[in-house]
Amino acid sequence: MNMLRCPICQTSLTLNDKRCFCATGHEFPVTGQVPNIMLRNSQTADHYSFQWGKELDFYKAIRESQGDILKATASSKLGWKDYLPTLLRNSGSVLDVACGYGGIADIVKEAGFEGVYLGFDINDTLADIKKERFAHLNNFQFVRADMTDDIYAEAFDLVVCRSAIMYAPRPMETFAAIARAVRPGGHFVISAYTRKSPMRELCDDYFRGIISRMGEREAFEAVKEFTLFGKILSELNVRVQIPQDLPVLQIRKGEYDIQRLMYYHFLKCFWNEDWGFHNSSIVNFDWYHPEYSWRFTREEVAEWYEACGFDVVEYRVVPAQHFFSGRKRA
Ligand SMILES: [Zn+2]
Known part of the structure; x- marks a missing residue:
């Protein structure tokens, strides 16, 4: 079965857990039964x-x-x-x-x-x-x-x-x-x-711009502030009533925990007591450190499917x- 193509010449790639090579002779290294066909490293990698x-x-x-x-x-x-x-x-x-x-x-x-x-x-x-x-x-x-x-x-x-x-x-x-x-x-x-509400989107881009330029260890230390801030808000245990929809701010009417209100509308500051500080910080690191991290509307993604010849048969959202x-x- 021809599953992938050679990233260099696009001819068929033969791969198994011992060898990996293409039809014109490009050979790729295999380490621990895993072929590596990456052509370059990246910040995301x-x-x-x-x-x-x-x-x-x-x-x-x-x-x-x-x-x-x-x-x-x-x-x-x-x-x-x-x-x-x-x-x-x-x-x-x-x-x-x-x-x-x-x-x-x-x-x-x-x-x-x-x-x-x-x-x-x-x-x-x-x-x-x-x-x-x-x-x-x-x-x-x-x-x-x-x-x-x-x-x-x-x-x-x-x-x-x-x-x-x-x-x-x-x-x-x-x-x-x-x-x-x-x-x-x-x-x-x-x-x-x-895609989140406007203030959250602005904050995301601003902090990603700073944190994605840091090395991994430095960035992981930096995002601990977001975890701590989320923890402090969460421990307040305060409920906030929004009595009407706020369409410009894109906040729906309802009752929110203050940490969730901040989280969804102003600043990603993940905190989950069951996960603890280290693992909650990994979530914040996963959000702020990768160089690219686009957000999309439902319509944007639906258009990609349509343009590529697909019928969307299931859609869910959280x-x-x-x-x-x-x-x-x-
Ligand atoms: Zn090749």
Whole structure:
């Protein structure tokens, strides 16, 4: 099965856990059963290698809580775990674009999927992920690759890109490139950040502009202020009544906890007591440090699907993220 194309010459790529080479002879290194076809490093790659690597070790916290820690995340609330198994039953092959720490791979594994799973990401921890959780599964292949490279071949029944498209410098172009990997009749499922209210958007861009220029360690120290501020607000335990819609400020009428009111409308300052200070800081680091982190309206993403020849068959939304599933027209 020709799953990916060579990022240099776009001919077919042969890859397994021992060797990786293209039809014209470009050979790529394989470390710990994971081929590496990245052509260059990037700020985003360094960020995610640090975030998923041993130093912060967010995955350790997930593992130790047996997944409980993820229940508060947008990804969990969007219901990936409920949605994917139905599609997997009708799919022989899955491409997991920007597979991160392997959250989608876990769902695919738990569903007892027997087809081909290929997950790739820019972070350098995939060899550990493969070894620790998927070593015994011959149908699970991981590759280190950059989703913005020209590597896609029309080969997959199901393509997933969870919470990643916003990190591309030009997300619409990257979306269109990834969409090429879907077979006619196949599905392309993504989640992506929603656009927030105007003051929150301004603050996001301002602080990202500063923090994304810092190295990983310095940035992680810096975002601890956001965690602390969120913790202080949360511990006030104050409810705020907004008696009417405020359309210019884009705040809906209702009762808010003061930390949530600040969080959704003014400043991302994640704090979750169950997660603790370190893990809450990872969430703030994940928000402010990557160089690109676009936010989208529902209509923008729907237009990408339409332009690439897909019918949107499922849409879900939670305050922070959209979820789209599109079926490629035959
Ligand atoms: Zn080549």
